[in-house]
Amino acid sequence: MRRLPGPIILSGGLVMVFLYFPILVLMGLSLNASTMGVAWKGFSLQWYAKLLGNPAMIEAAVNSLIIAFTSTSLSLLLGIGTAIRLEQQQSRHTSWMMAIIVLPLVIPEILLGVALLMLFVLCQIPLGFGSMIIGHMVFNLPLTVVILRARLRKMDPAWEEAARDLGATPWKVLTCITLPMLRPAIWGAALLSFTVSLDDFVVTFFVAGPGATTLPLKVFSMIKTGITPEVNALSAILVVVSMCCVGLSWIVHQRANAQSSTPSSS
């Protein structure tokens, strides 16, 4: 491999420090035995133990998982249909449709949160799990459609045509060809949606109801009374789980690219 020039290595290193140093500090402090402040008093896992022993914390974690899982699943169901339909029905409206679908990803989240809250109040939808799942779908669905469509665009239409020619009904083409070939992208979209949903604070904050707290909300409420080592531990867990999900989705994506570059698809 070619050696990179010094300045590039240096600036690259600075970027990495800038991006990850705060998180590393936080993770380090979560292992600190000290009760208060940032002075190092020795290694300890006591804050993790304390978290796990706190029923309110476990409940928040379970809530987070339920909401992330449900909103991801529903987004996939709708997203797969939308992406395939958009790809099949290529017309001059397609790019407009796509732009409208993707828009929630670039609208400031705080606006989305306020708008959703107003909508729920207006329609008298009670705030709670339902409202939070719908809220998360507002960004999970566009994310899913974008990822799936990118994959569909790269798929050779000859595969579906060959299947039709060999006697497959439209339904069989979908289940035997399109979906299996889309599987890596589906996994990638699912993992990414799940992560975003798990970590979301702003929209969740607005549409959360009484008795349904998620982990990020819990972190926020704990900070109000000062930064405790418990908060550090919880944050560290969130970071690690998110990193794992994103890493997994990246691996799945790489695999998919390797598969699609076999000679048969040239």
Add this chain to the structure above:
Amino acid sequence: MNATVVLEHVTKAHGQMVAVNDVSLSMKSGEFFSILGPSGSGKTTILRMIAGLDVPDSGTIMIQQRVVNADPPHVRPVNMVFQHYALFPHMNVFDNIAFGLRMRPEAGRNIRQAVERMVALVRLDGKSQRFPGQLSGGEQQRVALARALVNRPVVVLLDEPLAALDQQLRQEMQGELKRLQQEVNATFICVTHQQDEALTLSDRIAVMHAGTLLQVGTPQEVYDQPASSTVARFIGLSNSLSGTMTRLENNVCWIEHEAFPTLMARYPSGAAAHGPVTVMVRPERLHISLDVPDKGYDNTLPAVVHHIMFHGNEMAYQFRLRNEAVWTARVPIGETRRAQLAIGQAVYLQWAVHEGLALVP
């Protein structure tokens, strides 16, 4: 009449471009039919319309005396071998070949037998557990053929079946295709832009250009009696000279050109006489005489040697005529010994009446 596939006045446009313009064709049962034409001539569109992947704008398509215009691809008794094979990358060879049978409820439990017979027929024994990405180009081609043939289609459609293979493999697969066609006894419709491929494989050839059908006939007919100069050029008639027809007798015409003596050539079309025509002569039919024109040839053109190319079994000579046109002659190596040519040398190109063709441009 035992026509398997019949196209009647079929027209298809892609947006502004007319891909297929009022084409009528009929393919007989059990024949190897080639559609020959340059890329963009509409030949693939015809194939896709027979398969049902494209729908004609007007005209009718019949398969086994039934109009199939409205039938979706999955109910038509035809199967296609795609240009890049379109093998399913997530299935192994066995599953790829079995795909068509599994889509049919009546296939039942004989699938394994049928697939294994096909694997043997295309000589892929021992490779049925491989995935398409692990196969060579030739092997992928065989899988694509097997995947189509296993369904016992009435018609097999081949879209440039040999284009993705290298020269040597192409020769081998040509023989293979012919053998398979005789074995399964189905109608093969093959689209290609390679004239030698079409001439070797086909029972009949349709020549297309810019969406229009130019000529249909046996390879012999298309080769010897091209209907127009476009067809002639496409099947290797490269030497041409435009002139004016002045006389026509018993399918032989006299052509005048300001720079040359009167030429005589066959005029097979029998259509409107007198007016502009193009004289065409195959490179392998030209006789070269050195100092004085040989007697016994009806046509003589003075020319100058322009370029000499050695092709192993033959020599190719390029000549420049007085009107700056370039003609080519091919001479088997054994016959060149007595005539050593040098660049710049003046010679005479000669040919008999029946070796030249006069065609309406």
